[in-house]
Amino acid sequence: MSGFITDSRHYAGRVLGIIDLGSNSARLMLVRVHPDSSSTVLNQVKHMVRLGEGGFTENRLQEAAMARAIEVLEGFAKMCAVYGAQEVLAITTAAVRDASNGTEFIHRAYACTGIHLTVISGMEEARLIYLGVSGGLPHSSQPRLFVDIGGGSTELIVGDSHAHYSLDSLKIGCVRLTNQFFGDDAGPVSPKRYATLREYIRNEAVHAFQRLRPFALTEAVGSSGTIQSLFGIASMAENGENRLASAANGADRVLSFTGLQAAAQKLCAMTLNERRAIPGINPGRAQVIVAGAAILETIMEEQRLECIAVSSRNLQHGILADYLMRAFPERLNGELSVREQSVLGLAQNCRFEKQHALHVTALALELFDSARALNLHRADSEARELLRYAALLHDIGIFIAFTDHHAHSRYLIHNTELLGFTARDIDIIANIAYAHRKRPSKKDAILAGLDEDAAELVRLLCIFLILAERLDRSHCGLVRAARFASRGEELMLIIDACGPCPIELLAVDRARKQIEKSFGKDITIHILGQNV
DSSP, X not given: OOOOOSOGGGGTTOEEEEEEEOSSEEEEEEEEEOTTSXXXXXXXXXXXXOTTTTHXXXXXXXXXXXXXXXXXXXXXXXXXXXXXXXXXXXXXXXXXXXXXXXXXXXXXXXXXXXXXXXXXXXXXXXXXHHHHHHTTSOOOSSOEEEEEEOSSOEEEEEEOSSOEEEEEEESOOHHHHHHHHTTTOOSOOOHHHHHHHHHHHHHXXXXXXXXXXXXXXXXXXXXXXXXXXXXXXXXXXXXXXXXXXXXXTTTTOEEEHHHHHHHHHHHHXXXXXHHHTSTTSOGGGTTTHHHHHHHHHHHHXXXXXXXXXXXXXXXXXXXXXXXXXXXXXXXXXXXXXXXHHHHHHHHHHTTOOHHHHHHHHHHHHHHHHHHHHTTSOOOOHHHHHHHHHHHHHTTGGGGTOSTTHHHHHHHHHHTSOXXXXXXXXXXXXXXHHHTTSSOOOTTOGGGXXXXXXXXHHHHHHHHHHHHHHHTTTTSSOOEEEEEEEEETTEEEEEEEESSOOHHHHHHHHHTHHHHHHHHTSOEEEEETTEEO
């Protein structure tokens, strides 16, 4: 999810491809964005790829599963081309993020399809699910419980129509538990085995259930194909095919706890082939539906839910909502974006020196912009935004210790759940913050885990932070502004100071060689028009 431009007119009329490659299914949604920030869904496709099949027991994606997923992604790429999609937002979740060969699969998928998959964390998955599902519900100021059962994880979220208040991602997805408890067993599931599975789920979710206790939850909403399938099975059992048809059209989409229990009992008594023959259920979901029923039944029992509303919205709608908020910032009505909230929350928790951090950030962005205007680099607005957050967080490591605080800053950024960012974004921010004292070489160990483009971006952006930090070395705000300028072939650094600033000038002069090496030009430093 990169390449955002600040002018929202850039997005009007463009077609997006939104791909969610989950542990069980793969989904594509094609959307047209309108000038008023609304959108129209042009097409939706879903395939059961079972990417997580056999992968959770060994923490490694299996060859057959990867081949199935790549074949589907190739089809998605062709559809995106046919619809003229100018941008493809493709995320993947638990199966890939938990796999030792997840990065290898991402590279292979890109080579075969041209689609770059972005792995998101469990907490980010929960946030996007909240955005997607809550956006389709009537407005309410009362907290709701959102439940999404995926192949590798289950997300539990508490939020009203305004904001989320609790995000949890649990490693109890229906594919994961099927691998763990049933393997290739295609027979019925005994009551004892089902009870053992439910007890395991209860133990795994105990801390998440404890975190839900402070909330007065009177309404629950379920999303995901698993919950929709369970609703369909329960509706068939209670009212027959006519009820199932109306349910598919969105009428009375409420699953009762008693209906779920009856459906679970029926499913356990069946063989795999019998479950595949149930009307309305995707045969590819039949193998994992018992584990899904056990997850939902345990959650509803623990939370004393008599029923749960069933939503047809999902993670993809959340990706779209998040995209539109960033493309059309006026939709935020002056509120901070989730990225800003996450970064400032971390900074405040680490008791950052706010005035210094904000001043360094302003200087770094001014240097970035002026260098861009001189064609010294071509980094986009997304890179500028990552530089901004790195500048705000560059000194938070002092919260642990001043000595090696740049390394502590990197550690804190890496190990904090920053919402709204991809893992790659966080890597870039953390490494820019680390490099605020010295530009890393191409072979520096801190860049070893980054792809080539990300490593070069860190090496570029850190120059602006290094300079900005040195321009406020005394933390007194003596340098009001700084920018790059040119006079013929001469590159100049123009410094606007409100008084003598010898500490800053000495620090900048010591960075002169780093600047010159970065831009391939000699540089002259000027203060208020005077050569130094």
